[in-house]
Amino acid sequence: MASLTPQVTTQVATGTAPARGGRPRRPRVWRGVVLVLAAVYFLVPLIASFVFTVEVPNQGFSLDAYGQIFSAEGFGGSLLLSLGLGVATIVLVLLLTLPAAVAVRLGAPRLRPVLEVVCTLPLVVPPITFVAGISTVLRWGPDYLATTPLYQTMIAVQNPDFPVVLVLAYVVLALPFAYRSLDAGLGAIDVRTLSEAARNLGASWPHVLLRVIIPNMRSAMASASFLTLALVLGEFTIARLLSFETFPNWIYRISGSQAQVSVAVSVFSLLITWLLLLALSSAGARQRSGS
Amino acid sequence: MNGARVEFRGLRRRFGSTVALDGLDLTVEPGELIALLGPSGCGKTTALRCLAGFEQPDEGEVLVDGADITRVPANRRDAGMVFQSYSLFPNLNARDNVSFGMRVRKAPTAKRHARAQELLELVGLPSVGERYPHQLSGGQQQRVALARALALEPRVLLLDEPLSALDAKVRVTLREEIRRLQLSLGITTIFVTHDQEEALSMADRVAVLRDGRLEQVADPATLYDRPATPFVAEFVGAMNHLTGLVSGDRVTVLGQTLPVEGRAPDTAQVDVLVRPEAVLVTPVDASGAEGDGIVMVSSFRGSTARLRVHLGDGTEVLADVPGHDSARFAPGTAVRVGLVERPVLVSARSETGAATAVPEPDVV
Amino acid sequence: MPLLVFVVIVFGVPMLVLLGGTFTKEGAFSTANLTESLQGAYLTALLGSVKISALVAVLGGVLGTFLAQAVVTSRFRTLREAVLTASGVLANFGGVPLAFAWIATLGNSGVVTTTLGLGQHGWSLYNFWGLTLVYLYFSIPLQVLTVVPALDGLRPQWREAAQNNGASTWQFWRYVGIPVLTPALLGGVVLLFGGAFSAYATAQAMVGSTVPLVTLKIADALTGNVLIGHENVALALSLDMIVVAGLVMAVYLPLQRRSARWLR
Incomplete structure (x- = not known):
C-alpha cells in the first residue's frame, strides 16, 4: 500500500496520462445539447402562442386579437373581480400570518410545529378536494341552517358581485407561501434582538410591531403579497366549481367562440404574472446584496 | 511508516x-x-x-x-x-x-x-x-x-x-x-x-x-x-517601527545607541525594528523627572501585560511588562522608555512607513 | 391565535363535512361511497391520475436533474441566473394559460402542427402523452429549483477527499455523490408527483374528459354530472386523493429533512 508513486510515474513517462486540454471537452458538448434542447422545449410554445395570436388566416400579421381583448364582453368585470379578490386575500392573509409568525418567534416557540403543520396542510390537500368540501357545506347550509342567522351569512359570502367565500378559500391556499416568506424574512432580521433593543429604548409593543418589525419586513411582505396575487389571478379550480366568473374562468369561457383572443389573453396574463414574479425575484436579489 | x-x-x-x-x-x-x-x-x-x-x-x-x-x-x-x-x-x-x-x-x-x-x-x-x-x-x-x-x-x-x-x-x-x-x-x-x-x-x-x-x-x-x-519581521510576532539614525554599524534610537544586526543600509534615516519585549518601561514616580511618554492602554495577558505608550513626538510604542507589575502601569501613568542593550534590526524607510507602532497582531 | 381559529373554520369544517359525506349514504353510515369510488370508471380515473403523475414525476425528475447539472457546472453566471429565474416563473406557470399556449402550439390548428403538417401523421395533443408533455412544462423547472441547491451543496472537498483516498470519478459518484443527492432528487420527484396529481385546470382546458383523471371526475360529479343519490361519490374520490397526497407528503418530509442535514 505504501508506495504507489514510482509505478504511476513510469506510467506517466510512457505517456498514457490524458492531455490536459482534452478532458473538459466532452462535458461541454453534453451540456450544450441539454441546454439547447431545454431552450427549444421551453421557448417554442411561447413563440408559437404569440405567432398564433398575430397571424390571421389570409391576412398575415395583425395585432387585432390584442385589441379585441379590451372590448370583449366580460373582460373588465372578471379582471376587476380577480384583482379585488387578490387585494382582499392579501390583506387578510397578512393580517393573519404576520402576528402569528412574530408570536411564534418571540412568545410561543412551542406553537411553531403546530403552525408548520397548519401551513403545510393546504399543500397536502389538492384544491379540488377542498372545493368539494366547501361546495358540500354551501349546499347543505340551506337545509340545516335556514332558521339561524348563520344562514344569512352563508348567502352573503356567496354574493356573485364579490364572493367572500373565494377570499376565504384563497387565504387558505396562500397560507403556506405567505407564512414561508414572512418566516424567512423574520429569520433574516433577528426579531428578538431588534424587539428587545426597541423595548429597552422604551417602545411599546404595538410601536415595536409598527415601527421596527414591519419596516424591516417590507421585502418579505412584498414577496408574500406578490405570490398571493399571482395565485389568485391564476386560480381556476375553485372559482369554476363554485361558478364565479373570475379572470381565468372568463378566458376559459371565451375560448370556445374566440380562440385567438383567448390565447392572446393567456399570453397577456402570462406576461403580467412574469413581470410580477421577476420584480419579486429582483427585489429579493437587491435585498440580499444590501444586507 | x-x-x-x-x-x-x-x-x-x-x-x-x-x-x-x-x-x-x-x-x-x-x-x-x-x-x-x-x-x-x-x-x-x-x-x-x-x-x-x-x-x-x-x-x-x-x-x-x-x-x-x-x-x-x-x-x-x-x-x-x-x-x-x-x-x-x-x-x-x-x-x-x-x-x-x-x-x-x-x-x-x-x-x-x-x-x-x-x-x-x-x-x-x-x-x-x-x-x-x-x-x-x-x-x-x-x-x-x-x-x-x-x-x-x-x-x-x-x-x-x-x-x-x-x-x-x-x-x-x-x-x-x-x-x-x-x-x-x-x-x-x-x-x-x-x-x-x-x-x-x-x-x-x-x-x-x-x-x-x-x-x-x-x-x-x-x-x-x-x-x-x-515582511517576516512584520508578519511574525508584534513589531515596533522606530525612527533611527545610522552611523557606521551603530544606530541611534530613542536617545540610545545600539549595534546594528547584520548589514546596515546606506541611508542615514532608517526604521528600527524592535519587539515589544525588548522595550523597557519604568514608571516615573510623582516626585521624579519628566517621562518620555504616557501609557494609553494596558492589556493584561496573564504572564505579561502589553502597554501601548504614546511618546512625546507623537509615535506609539508597544511594550511588554511582567503581568504582576501591570498595576504600576495603569493608563495615564507617565513612563520612561528605553531599549534592551542588544543588536537591533534596521530597514531602509519604506515610502509609506511612518514611524508608528503597528496595529497590534496576535499574541506571540 | 386568530390564524388557527380561521384555519379550523374555513379549512377544518369543509374537511369534516367531506369526511362525513363520504361515509353517509341516504342518511346512514355507509362505506358504499368509498367502495364505489374504487370501482369501474372511478378506479380507472384514479389509476390514470397516478399513472400520469408517476410518469411526469420520473421524466421531469430525470430531465430536470440533467438541466440543473448543466447549469450548475456552467461557468457563465448569467446563464445560471437566467435559467433559475425562468424556472421560478415557469414552475408557477400552470392552469388555463398553459393549456392554451400548448393548444396554440401543437393543438389541431396549432402553429407547429400546421407548419410541420403533423395533422396528417395522426398527431394529437389531446391524449395521455400530450398531457404528459404539457405537465412537464411546469414540472421540469420545479425539479431544477429543487435540485440546484443540492448540487450547489455538494462540497468540492468531498470530491477532493475521495480522490485523495484513491477514488476515481465514478467511485466518487457511486459512494458519495449519488447517495448524498438521493434525498433531494427523490424529494423533487415526489413534489412533481403531487403537482401533477392535483392539477385540474390544465387538464380541463385541454382534454376535457378524453383522458380519465380523478380531478376531472370529481369536477364532473360536483357540477351535477352524476346519477341521483351518488353525489357523495365525489367526496369519496376526494378522500382517496387526500390519502394519496398524504402518502406522498409522508415520503417527502423525511427525505427533505435528511437532505437538509447532509447539505447544511
Whole structure:
C-alpha cells in the first residue's frame, strides 16, 4: 500500500496520462445539447402562442386579437373581480400570518410545529378536494341552517358581485407561501434582538410591531403579497366549481367562440404574472446584496 | 511508516491575472513537520494542492523521494490530506469515512473495520465509529478526517488549515495532538496556516510565503529573532517601527545607541525594528523627572501585560511588562522608555512607513 | 391565535363535512361511497391520475436533474441566473394559460402542427402523452429549483477527499455523490408527483374528459354530472386523493429533512 508513486510515474513517462486540454471537452458538448434542447422545449410554445395570436388566416400579421381583448364582453368585470379578490386575500392573509409568525418567534416557540403543520396542510390537500368540501357545506347550509342567522351569512359570502367565500378559500391556499416568506424574512432580521433593543429604548409593543418589525419586513411582505396575487389571478379550480366568473374562468369561457383572443389573453396574463414574479425575484436579489 | 522527502521546484501557477505561485522552491526533509505560513492569497494553499494533485502548476515540478509526480492524477498520489472543514462524507458514518480508501481498493470488510477502529483509537475517538458527521463536534470531525488521511499509510501528510474552523481551546489541544502523532509516526507533514502562533508552536521549520514566493524558511526561534526580511519581521510576532539614525554599524534610537544586526543600509534615516519585549518601561514616580511618554492602554495577558505608550513626538510604542507589575502601569501613568542593550534590526524607510507602532497582531 | 381559529373554520369544517359525506349514504353510515369510488370508471380515473403523475414525476425528475447539472457546472453566471429565474416563473406557470399556449402550439390548428403538417401523421395533443408533455412544462423547472441547491451543496472537498483516498470519478459518484443527492432528487420527484396529481385546470382546458383523471371526475360529479343519490361519490374520490397526497407528503418530509442535514 505504501508506495504507489514510482509505478504511476513510469506510467506517466510512457505517456498514457490524458492531455490536459482534452478532458473538459466532452462535458461541454453534453451540456450544450441539454441546454439547447431545454431552450427549444421551453421557448417554442411561447413563440408559437404569440405567432398564433398575430397571424390571421389570409391576412398575415395583425395585432387585432390584442385589441379585441379590451372590448370583449366580460373582460373588465372578471379582471376587476380577480384583482379585488387578490387585494382582499392579501390583506387578510397578512393580517393573519404576520402576528402569528412574530408570536411564534418571540412568545410561543412551542406553537411553531403546530403552525408548520397548519401551513403545510393546504399543500397536502389538492384544491379540488377542498372545493368539494366547501361546495358540500354551501349546499347543505340551506337545509340545516335556514332558521339561524348563520344562514344569512352563508348567502352573503356567496354574493356573485364579490364572493367572500373565494377570499376565504384563497387565504387558505396562500397560507403556506405567505407564512414561508414572512418566516424567512423574520429569520433574516433577528426579531428578538431588534424587539428587545426597541423595548429597552422604551417602545411599546404595538410601536415595536409598527415601527421596527414591519419596516424591516417590507421585502418579505412584498414577496408574500406578490405570490398571493399571482395565485389568485391564476386560480381556476375553485372559482369554476363554485361558478364565479373570475379572470381565468372568463378566458376559459371565451375560448370556445374566440380562440385567438383567448390565447392572446393567456399570453397577456402570462406576461403580467412574469413581470410580477421577476420584480419579486429582483427585489429579493437587491435585498440580499444590501444586507 | 517512513517519511518521504518532498521538493517543490520552481513552481508557478496563475489564475487569470493573479499569480498564486511565482517560482516556489522548497525542500521538506523526511519526517519533518513544516508549516507554510503567510497571509491569505500568498500561495500556500495552492502549493499544497499542487502536491495533492488538485492543481496543476503551469511551470515547475513536485518531487516525492526524487520521483516527479507533477502529472500523476490526484487519486494515485501517496499523500493523505486533511481539509479545512466539512470534508467528511455526510452519508457515511465515522468508520466508513475512515475506511473509504480501503473500500475503494476493495479490501475485505472485516479488515477495513479493524483498521478503521485502530485509527479512530489513534486519534482518541475509539467509540464514535457508528456516528455520522452531523452528530460529531467540529473537533471530532477533524480528528476523524485525520484518521481518514492516515488510513492508507501515506508517506506525506497534508494539512490545509485544519484547525481554523475550531474554537480556540479545541484548536490548542488538537494541534498538540497532531504534533505528538506526527512525531510518533515520523511522517513528513506539510501544514498550511495563516496563524503564526500555530506555525511557531507546532513546526520543526516554518516557511513564510508572500505573493507566491518564499520569504524565509527557518526554525521558529530563528524566524522570530532574526527575521530575514522586514515582511517576516512584520508578519511574525508584534513589531515596533522606530525612527533611527545610522552611523557606521551603530544606530541611534530613542536617545540610545545600539549595534546594528547584520548589514546596515546606506541611508542615514532608517526604521528600527524592535519587539515589544525588548522595550523597557519604568514608571516615573510623582516626585521624579519628566517621562518620555504616557501609557494609553494596558492589556493584561496573564504572564505579561502589553502597554501601548504614546511618546512625546507623537509615535506609539508597544511594550511588554511582567503581568504582576501591570498595576504600576495603569493608563495615564507617565513612563520612561528605553531599549534592551542588544543588536537591533534596521530597514531602509519604506515610502509609506511612518514611524508608528503597528496595529497590534496576535499574541506571540 | 386568530390564524388557527380561521384555519379550523374555513379549512377544518369543509374537511369534516367531506369526511362525513363520504361515509353517509341516504342518511346512514355507509362505506358504499368509498367502495364505489374504487370501482369501474372511478378506479380507472384514479389509476390514470397516478399513472400520469408517476410518469411526469420520473421524466421531469430525470430531465430536470440533467438541466440543473448543466447549469450548475456552467461557468457563465448569467446563464445560471437566467435559467433559475425562468424556472421560478415557469414552475408557477400552470392552469388555463398553459393549456392554451400548448393548444396554440401543437393543438389541431396549432402553429407547429400546421407548419410541420403533423395533422396528417395522426398527431394529437389531446391524449395521455400530450398531457404528459404539457405537465412537464411546469414540472421540469420545479425539479431544477429543487435540485440546484443540492448540487450547489455538494462540497468540492468531498470530491477532493475521495480522490485523495484513491477514488476515481465514478467511485466518487457511486459512494458519495449519488447517495448524498438521493434525498433531494427523490424529494423533487415526489413534489412533481403531487403537482401533477392535483392539477385540474390544465387538464380541463385541454382534454376535457378524453383522458380519465380523478380531478376531472370529481369536477364532473360536483357540477351535477352524476346519477341521483351518488353525489357523495365525489367526496369519496376526494378522500382517496387526500390519502394519496398524504402518502406522498409522508415520503417527502423525511427525505427533505435528511437532505437538509447532509447539505447544511
